[in-house]
Amino acid sequence: MLAKFSLRDLLAGGIFVLAGAYFALEALNYEVGTPFRMGPGFMPLLLGAVLAALGIGVAGTGWQKPDREKPLPPSWRGIVLIIGVVIFFGATIRGLGFVPVVFVAAFASAMASRLNSPLFAALLAVGLTVLCTAIFVIGLGMTVPWFGPWLGQ
């Protein structure tokens, strides 16, 4: 039964149904109101229901149309490193300061590519740190310490 479905459509539809259901159910906690005086919950309830219905439709269109080509495998290394860099940046920018955070972030994101050697990544990180500090901190006067309080400054 499942094999007859397009997995991509099924998953996409599932995501839409879940998201729609979340918004619609959460909207019930707010005042829904009447069409004349709509409350904060009216639109999200309506749109959430529409989204869930569209999700069922999307899953349905995949019926009898199993995916023919196999998608490329995701680059787990890329996902972990890139998303990790974004979280690292947010979590440490105040504490560590601009220069160390940018250097580490640049190095780690460069390593997300299998084609980059650690040496190339380090060189790139030095270059990007200089460039970003020049543009954002010196040029645009961004209010952020060069080295943050965690480093005893």
Added chain:
Amino acid sequence: MDIIGFLGLGFSVALDPINILYCFIGVLLGTLVGVLPGIGPTATIAMLLPITFSLSPAAALIMLAGIYYGAQYGGSTTAILINLPGESSSAVTAIDGYQMAKNGRAGHALATAALGSFFAGTVGTLLLAFFAPPLARAALNFGAPEYFALIVLGLLVSIALAHGSILKALAMIVLGLLLGMVGQDIYTGTPRFTFGIRELYSGLNFVSVAVGIFGVAEILRNLENEKGRDVMVKSVSNLWLGKEEFKRIIAPVIRGTALGSVLGILPGGGHILASFASYSAEKRLSKNPAEFGHGAIEGVAGPESANNAAAQTSFIPLMTLGIPAHPVMALMVGAFILQGITPGPNVINDQPALFWGIIASMWIGNLLLVMLNLPLIGLWVKMLTIPYRALFPAIVLFACIGCYSINQNIFDVFAIGFFGIVGYVLIRLGCEPAPLLLGFVLGPLLEEHLRRAMIISRGDPMIFLERPISATLLGLALLAVLIAVLPSIRRKRKEVFVEED
């Protein structure tokens, strides 16, 4: 004041040395991202939005606009030289432009693209100058029902022009609309979908959403399949067109400009559609259609003019109605708002210097682009050799730093990561990200106008059909969806968009 007077005012703003400088930076950056792989104008403008915060409104908007139409020029350079369209709208240019380059006529192809684009840009800018004021005047009479209908039209037409599944595009719009509702309700102040997080009370930061979906998700996508690219043409010579070629491109350029100007106003990927439409028109009108696909100069001239004209006229709905026609224009709305200006019909009267200054700067920008692109083509050819693996770390960093610098809010940075993942998963599942961003930007407006219209009508939805303008707009929206799902058109859409993937 008449149009000459207004344009005079515009040029006095645009020719201010500071504004020329920012216009130059804008078109330079635009060409750069058009040429460089894996980064488009949407992500670039999103990343640079925070930087423009410290500039004057005119300088900020002139620069951001320059990035957008500059990218159209740069995109054609990569299309011609390495058969990789830098921008989706240059996909058609690659067909014949690359063949010309292979035959040693790269210089001719590039010159044709630049001259055609310049002509189209000039005409598009003039159209904007002539049509914006009357449209803005008409829009001043628009009430909530008309605006609601207009937004619905904009959203639905954008899916008719998108490629891929229409149901998925619809679902992405609705998801975008819902995400736009996160934050405090405009009328009652009730916080919605905030998980009790204070940072979410003012809504999701749309720079984070845009950078996550168009920047980070795209990087994750590109990391799946890493490969270098070959630059076949190492040097370009012979940029001057002969008399014979000049004659051949005149008609296609004019036709392309006309097509592009009209289609550019449509919401969605007007400029993409314009270049495809122009290509097939030229092929049909040509005396020897067999030459198409093997280096027909008309196949470069028409589409390039069309996409540039469309890039220019797509500013019309934004400047007159405040309604963005596609994601880049949605970001421009954000730029206006960051500067404390609500885009819409009032801008032309309240800020005439800004309005006409932006329009005049577009012509100057187009002139700068011709100068940048033809004599300096050697520089851009060198740029083509920068590998993607050296570029994407810079994109990640600029995204994080840019988002953080808007409000010094680390939550905005985490949001990039979240939307990067969400965007990546959805793109992998065959959902286009553009409708989501459009929905996200228009969501709050849609809700506001709907609620206001329903209060005016005391809860009677017939108000949308009783007022002639809103009824017409909604009728057009319905028509757009019907046409898009018609079987014959569906097949055509598949043919048209198949080149893009």
